[in-house]
Amino acid sequence: MACNPEVLKHVPLFALLDADETAVLASQVELKTFAPRQRIYKIGDSGGQAYVMVSGTVRITTVDQDNQEVVVDEPAHGEFFGFASMLERTVHQTTATAVNEAVCLEIDRDDIATLLQRKPLAGMDMLTVLGRQFHASQQLVRLRAMRNANEVIERESTFGQRVADSVAGFGGSWTFIISFLVSLVAYTIVQEVLGGKSWDPYPFILLNLILSMLAAIQAPVIMMSQNRQDTKDRLRGELDFDVNRRAEAEIQNLSRKLNHLGDKMGDIEELLRARAITR
16 A cells, blocks of 8 residues: 555654655555565565565574575564665565564665655665675574584594594593502502512513503504594584685675665766756
């Protein structure tokens, strides 16, 4: 249905418009009401229109590589959604669904062009909205793309590898060193006290044999744990690379949209200059 100019006055983006400009914009945009759980648009739909929140709640979601739904944004009163797709005339990359009854202004490119012609500073408000979405997307990339390397390693490790890690971890601890020294000292004292009745008199050949066998077993276990550490480092490097790659792709995409918006605003400025000259 047609939009009441009074509604536009309560939208921060249009608050600077005077009465005539508000009336012109109100005659162009359309006020739409969406029922709870009604889908406003879905991923892949034509991005011919953008929306401004007037009242209610709308949830913007997308689907990650694991086919899980991710909440991208919940625009507040006066904020845009679907704006970038409308400017580029590309399909929507997200899905917008009304959480409860929501009232939104439906706007297309021609409405934005008219607004910028009459109030060029309104473009700064739009850039502010895009900047907020840019930061939200960066945060989303960091949170969703960054898997916990320790959880991945633990999930993929075998029983033998976990035992090797435990043995290597205990063998390199002060608990092992102190207990081992205490055991050696106690063993030698006992053998000296027993004297001729000792089962392993000096030079403690049995003890040397036990120590040699312990070293022979412990060395490959430690090497196995070191190989595991190399695997962990490589996996962490791959996960970091995946995070950086996704963040770079998202930043490039948003930068391209901002550049596109800047070009459009430049065209409008040239048009305004040409009209001022003709007058």
